[in-house]
Amino acid sequence: MTSRKKFIAGNWKMNKTSADGVTLVRDIVAAIGKQADVDVVVCPPFTGLESAAAALEGSNVKLGAQNMHFEASGAFTGEVSAPMLRAIFATHVILGHSERRTYFGETDEIVNKKVLAALKNQLRPIFCVGETLAERESGATLKVIQAQIERGLEGVSKEQAAGVVVAYEPVWAIGTGKVASTAQAQEVHAFIRGLLSNLFTDAVAQKVRILYGGSMKPANAPELLAQKDIDGGLIGGAALEARSFVELVNAAIAIK
Ligand code: PGA
Numbered sequence: 001m002t003s004r005k006k007f008i009a010g011n012w013k014m015n016k017t018s019a020d021g022v023t024l025v026r027d028i029v030a031a032i033g034k035q036a037d038v039d040v041v042v043c044p045p046f047t048g049l050e051s052a053a054a055a056l057e058g059s060n061v062k063l064g065a066q067n068m069h070f071e072a073s074g075a076f077t078g079e080v081s082a083p084m085l086r087a088i089f090a091t092h093v094i095l096g097h098s099e100r101r102t103y104f105g106e107t108d109e110i111v112n113k114k115v116l117a118a119l120k121n122q123l124r125p126i127f128c129v130g131e132t133l134a135e136r137e138s139g140a141t142l143k144v145i146q147a148q149i150e151r152g153l154e155g156v157s158k159e160q161a162a163g164v165v166v167a168y169e170p171v172w173a174i175g176t177g178k179v180a181s182t183a184q185a186q187e188v189h190a191f192i193r194g195l196l197s198n199l200f201t202d203a204v205a206q207k208v209r210i211l212y213g214g215s216m217k218p219a220n221a222p223e224l225l226a227q228k229d230i231d232g233g234l235i236g237g238a239a240l241e242a243r244s245f246v247e248l249v250n251a252a253i254a255i256k
Contacts, residue, residue, distance in 0.1 A: 006225065006252040007165060007209045007232035009041040009064060009126055010239030011094055012048075021048035025055040027242030033059030038232075038252040039209075041092050041126075042239070046080055053089040064092030064126065067100060070113035072121075082121035093118050094126045094234070096152060098171045108151035115152055119160045126165045126234060127152055128213070129192075133172035142191055149195050161200045162207040166192055167234040173214025175236055182223050185212050189229035218247035225255045 016024060021044045032040065033056075043064040044052045053063050069079035085093060095118060096111035111127070118125045129148040131141045145168070156164065168188050170180050180188075189210045197205035212224050213234035224230050232252060238244040 004207065004209055004231045005037070005039055006256050007039040007041070007211060008245075008249050008252050009092070009094075009165075009167075009211065009232070009234050010043060010245055011066060011097070011213075011234055011236050012042070012044050012239060013066070013099070013236060014045055015240055016044060016048055018044075018048040018051040021045075022051050022055045024240070024242055025052050025061070028245060029056060029059045029061055031242065031246040032249045033061055035249070035253060036060050037256050038249055040249055043092070043094055043126075049085070049090060050088045062091045063089055064094060065090050066094045066097070068093050068095075068114060068118065068123075070110070070117040072117075082117050082123050085123060086121055090123065092124045092126055092165070094128065094167075096128045096148075098128060098130050098169060098174060102171075108148060111152045112154050115164070116155055119156065119163070124163050124165060126167055126211070128167045128169050128234070130169040130171050130174075130214070136170065136172065141188065145188060145192060146195060149192060150199065153199060158200045158204055161196070161204045165209045165211060166196075167211040167213050168192060169213035169234060171214075175215070177215050179215040179217075179220050179224075180212070182227055185224060186227040186229060189227065193229050216248065218244055218251060221248050221251040222255065225252055 041062045041064045065085050072081050095114045100106040115125045131144045135144045193205045209231040211232045211234045212230050216233040217238045
């Protein structure tokens, strides 16, 4: 199949106390902590990061945050920065999730600043893009995705770009139980890879992992993950229980 290693990330959103998070992480580590065929990342809320890092120690499962500020420090009440995340062993950060864009006013320009700050601090962005239902129904999907990709990755160098993980998450499929059809998802993933090839190089585009997100579950994952340009998943609801998350990782291992 492809030479890209599959990538499964769990986006816990605003769920789990740090104690509940440790329980979940322990169960995940016990089941798949040693496998190295698929990259696995868990993204607890800020309050659970440090305890999750301790519970992940010695395993192959990596730690990601769900957001960060683009400045390194300063008078930004309520925010945390890339160096702070690095200091507690986070390796990844979800940026530009549609919930951040919709509820917290994040524009492409803000997301771009965050992407650049993450890369400068050796944090790998899981950079999210996706169209709303109205945009899909009006035929604007590819135009919307193109604008988000071009603006969000502005100023990223070729060398940095290969380390970015892109997540395609149709907004209408997030938390709704409505999953994009494999054809709909593959079409957008291939389009994104083409854009990356134009923006950087074809070699870079072939290296970037492009995840699908939006109601991915053990039942629909094998078909989605078998698509040529779908390199993994950004998982919300199904990442909150060890059993379903581990099943998703195993589905990716089976395909790798
Ligand atoms: P979902 O969320 O799997 O619950 O649809 C995915 C996401 O928002 O990252």
